[in-house]
Amino acid sequence: QVQLVESGGGLVQAGGSLRLSCTTSKRVFNINVMGWYRQVSGKQRELVATIASGGATNYADSVKGRFTISRDNAKNTVYLQLSSLKPEDTATYYCNVIGSYYSGRYYDFDAWGQGTQVTVSS
Numbered sequence: 001q002v003q004l005v006e007s008g009g010g011l012v013q014a015g016g017s018l019r020l021s022c023t024t025s026k027r028v029f030n031i032n033v034m035g036w037y038r039q040v041s042g043k044q045r046e047l048v049a050t051i052a053s054g055g056a057t058n059y060a061d062s063v064k065g066r067f068t069i070s071r072d073n074a075k076n077t078v079y080l081q082l083s084s085l086k087p088e089d090t091a092t093y094y095c096n097v098i099g100s101y102y103s104g105r106y107y108d109f110d111a112w113g114q115g116t117q118v119t120v121s122s
Helices: none
Strands: 004-007 008-015 018-024 030-039 046-052 057-059 067-074 077-082 091-102 106-112 116-121
Touching: 008 106, 018 030, 018 091, 018 116, 030 067, 030 077, 046 067, 046 077, 057 067, 067 106
Parallel strands: 008 116
Antiparallel strands: 004 018, 018 077, 030 046, 030 091, 046 057, 067 077, 091 106, 091 116
């Protein structure tokens, strides 16, 4: 089993910045896609940004130009830089990693982090 460990959430004023990090709990063989999603209580989880193994990125329209996703393949870590934060960015942010690891044989995995709270005050 691959688990993800997130960090970096917190309380920030509108216009401020935060950096979220997410790393795997064990060494993995290959990571295909890493991404960040967010969820507000009572609403569906929504995509924020993804980054593919080759570096191609995809962003929700609501965060384009304000958030930046990046990855460090050597550390199996994905980052989300949140800038120009707005109160409507308040949510629990979850990272997602899809890849494979080796343990006697190769296993595919699709793992989610535990969530980190981002609260933006007006």
